[in-house]
Each structure stands twice: as C-alpha cells, then as structure tokens.
Amino acid sequence: MVRKVVYSIFLAIIVLALAMFFAAYPFGKNKMTVGEYYLNHGVAQTGAANIVTSVVLDYRGFDTLGEVSVLFAAAAGVAILFFLAGGTKREQEDLTKPNFVVRVGSRIIFPFILLFGSYIFIHGHLTPGGGFQGGSIIASGFLLLYLSYPGTRTNRDGLSIIEGLAGLTFVVLGLIGLFLPQYSFLYNFLPKGILNTIVSAGILPIIYIAIGFKVASEFAGIVDDMMCQVICRGGGK
Amino acid sequence: MILVSWVLIILMIALAILSIELKNLIAAVVAVGAVSLVISLLFLLIQAPDVAMAEASIGAALTMAIYIIGVRKTERSEKDG
Numbered sequence: 001m002v003r004k005v006v007y008s009i010f011l012a013i014i015v016l017a018l019a020m021f022f023a024a025y026p027f028g029k030n031k032m033t034v035g036e037y038y039l040n041h042g043v044a045q046t047g048a049a050n051i052v053t054s055v056v057l058d059y060r061g062f063d064t065l066g067e068v069s070v071l072f073a074a075a076a077g078v079a080i081l082f083f084l085a086g087g088t089k090r091e092q093e094d095l096t097k098p099n100f101v102v103r104v105g106s107r108i109i110f111p112f113i114l115l116f117g118s119y120i121f122i123h124g125h126l127t128p129g130g131g132f133q134g135g136s137i138i139a140s141g142f143l144l145l146y147l148s149y150p151g152t153r154t155n156r157d158g159l160s161i162i163e164g165l166a167g168l169t170f171v172v173l174g175l176i177g178l179f180l181p182q183y184s185f186l187y188n189f190l191p192k193g194i195l196n197t198i199v200s201a202g203i204l205p206i207i208y209i210a211i212g213f214k215v216a217s218e219f220a221g222i223v224d225d226m227m228c229q230v231i232c233r234g235g236g237k
Numbered sequence: 238m239i240l241v242s243w244v245l246i247i248l249m250i251a252l253a254i255l256s257i258e259l260k261n262l263i264a265a266v267v268a269v270g271a272v273s274l275v276i277s278l279l280f281l282l283i284q285a286p287d288v289a290m291a292e293a294s295i296g297a298a299l300t301m302a303i304y305i306i307g308v309r310k311t312e313r314s315e316k317d318g
Contacts, residue, residue, distance in 0.1 A: 052287045120290070128286035136294040143302050219299055226306040 047192030048125040048201040056130065057204045061186035065170060068214060072167065075218040082225045098148050106148035113141030121212030125201040131208040135215025142220040146227045154224045159217040166214035173203050173210075242282050249275040260315045262308045270301035 038055055046054035056064055120127075121134030146152055177187030186203075193200035249272055256268035273296030280289035 050287075129290050130287065133287065133290040133294060136291065136299060140294055140298040140302075143299065147302075223299070223302065226303055229306070229310060 043195065046188065046201055046204065047195060048204050049196045050125055050127065050130075052128070053125045053130055053204060053208065054201075057125075057207055058186075058188060061174070061207075064211070065174065065186075068167065068170065068211060071215065071218055072163075075222050078222050078225050082229055085229070097150075102148045106144050110141055110145055113144070114138055117141065117212070117216065121208050122205070123198070124208035124212075125204045126196060126198070131211025132215055134212045136219055138212070138216040139219030139223060142216075143223050146223060150227075153228070154220055156221065156224065159221050159224075163214050163217040163221070166210040166217070169210040170207055170214075173207060238282065242279060245275050245279050245282070249279070262312065262314055263305060265315075266301055266304040266308060269304065270297045273297040273300070 038051060038059065042051045042054040042059075043049065046058040048054040048058070117134040117138035119134070120129040120137060121131045124130030124134070142154065174186040177189055178185050180187055180189055182189075188202040188204065190202035192202055198205070252268050252272045252275065256265045256272065259265040259268060273292055277289045277293040277297065280286075280292055
C-alpha cells in the first residue's frame with residue numbers, strides 16, 4: 001500500500017515536470033539558433049556540400065573522434081570476451097551447407113556491396129551518408145560472405161592493421177591542426193576546393209575515408225568473432 | 238505522405254509489441270530487425286537520409302545478425318513464467 005502511494009507520488013511529479021517542460025517549449029518551435037547558423041554558414045565555412053557532414057566532421061569533429069573510440073572499445077570488448085570464453089569447448093553444430101543460389105548469388109553481389117559502401121564513404125561530403133554508413137554496409141557484405149560460406153575466416157591481423165592505421169590517420173590529421181598558427185584540434189588546414197567536386201572540403205573526405213575503413217574493419221571483426229563462436233571447432237582461436 | 242507515415246508508425250508499434258510477445262526468439266529478433274527497417278523508412282520520410290542509411294545497415298542488418306548468432310549459442314525459445 002505504502003509502495004503504491006510512493007509510486008503514484010513519483011509518477012505525479014514526473015508527469016508535472018514533463019508537462020512544465022513541454023509548456024515552456026511549444027511544439028514545432030525551434031528555440032535553438034545554432035542550427036540556423038550551420039545552415040547559413042556551413043557550406044561557405046567548410047566547403048562540404050552535405051551540411052550533415054560539415055556538422056559531424058568539422059563543427060563537431062571532436063565528438064566524432066569520441067564516437068569512433070566508443071565503437072573501438074565495443075569491438076575490443078567483444079574480442080576480449082570471446083578470447084576469454086574461447087577455452088570452453090562446445091560441440092560442433094551441424095551446419096547445413098547453404099544452397100547453390102545463395103552461394104553463387106553472394107559471390108556475384110559481394111563486390112557490388114563493397115563498391116556501394118566505398119562510394120558512400122568517398123562521397124560522404126557530397127551526398128548523404130559517410131564513413132559510418134559506408135563502413136557498416138561493407139561489413140554487412142562480409143556478413144553475407146560468412147553466412148553463405150560457413151567457415152570463412154577473415155585475416156584478423158590485416159583487419160587490426162587497417163583499423164589502427166585508419167584511427168591513426170584521424171588523430172594525426174587532428175594533431176596537425178594543433179601545430180598550425182590557428183591552434184585548434186581538427187582544424188581544416190587543406191584548401192576548400194570547388195564546391196560539389198570530389199576533391200573539396202579539405203580534410204573532411206580524408207577523415208571520412210579513414211572512418212569508413214575503421215568502421216568496416218571493426219564490424220567485420222565483431223562478426224568474425226561471433227561467427228567463430230558458432231562455427232569454429234572448439235570455439236575460440 | 239502523412240497517411241503513409243501514420244501507417245508506418247502503427248506498423249512499427251505493432252512489430253515492437255510482437256517482438257516482446259513472441260516466444261520463439263529467432264522470430265522476435267526478426268521482428269526487432271523489421272522495427273529498425275520501418276524506422277529507417279520513417280527517417281527517410283522526414284528527410285534524414287544519413288540517419289536512415291545508418292539505421293538500415295546497422296539496425297536491420299548487423300544487429301539482427303549478431304542477435305541471431307547469440308540466440309543460436311543459447312536458448313532457442315523463451316520459457317514461460
């Protein structure tokens with residue numbers, strides 16, 4: 001009984017607080033002016049035709065570095081977890097071989113998925129999408145390969161090297177900006193170029209290509225770890 | 238356009254409820270993936286293609302695959318009670 005009373009008091013407080021909050025901000029009215037600023041000045045200041053990219057990589061570039069680090073920590077966590085669990089042997093599940101259509105179809109479609117993903121992250125500063133989207137599309141291509149050819153293993157050392165180099169590219173590009181007279185991390189020091197061409201927006205396309213490689217290798221690594229837990233003999237490596 | 242988005246929202250809520258109610262975990266995971274797919278369509282409708290692409294590729298493809306691998310390693314269906 002007491003518990004129910006306490007619950008209802010808390011519920012009333014929450015409802016009241018939410019109601020006051022929503023009363024202060026009328027629905028559909030934008031109180032922030034920063035979005036308008038980005039829309040009006042983003043293209044001229046960063047040289048990227050895609051406003052989202054100019055916010056994600058230029059104005060909020062440091063946040064993106066944090067995001068990439070979080071993804072790296074998650075991938076590393078999965079790898080560590082399965083490395084520790086690798087000792088427990090489980091019996092091999094019987095894997096039915098996928099049928100002919102799936103195997104041949106995935107062989108044909110895999111290079112096109114790679115091409116599509118690369119297109120998305122190379123054109124990140126011009127069209128919608130970018131490193132995260134392109135990288136995860138490439139990783140889903142790897143997933144298709146794993147599903148249609150059970151027992152496939154990726155070269156893990158290669159993935160680690162790609163991931164490390166891509167992360168290093170991002171950080172080094174940021175640090176170069178710190179040593180320039182303008183003194184800011186991730187300062188866009190390269191020339192802006194002509195708007196809407198592939199070589200434009202300074203360092204933004206380079207960072208997005210690096211992010212694309214990093215995200216693709218991280219997700220492919222996670223998928224590889226998890227598939228290995230199901231398929232590999234004796235689990236683990 | 239408004240009608241389409243309402244249909245999608247109702248579909249999304251129905252799929253979300255289905256994913257909780259289903260006892261077969263593989264079917265529940267597929268329902269979660271379908272929720273992601275519908276959300277990505279909604280993002281596309283409100284003109285956010287960047288987010289729609291991320292949601293479709295990560296939410297609908299990779300997360301679903303990881304869940305399915307997880308279900309294969311553990312229990313296939315939820316126990317009652």
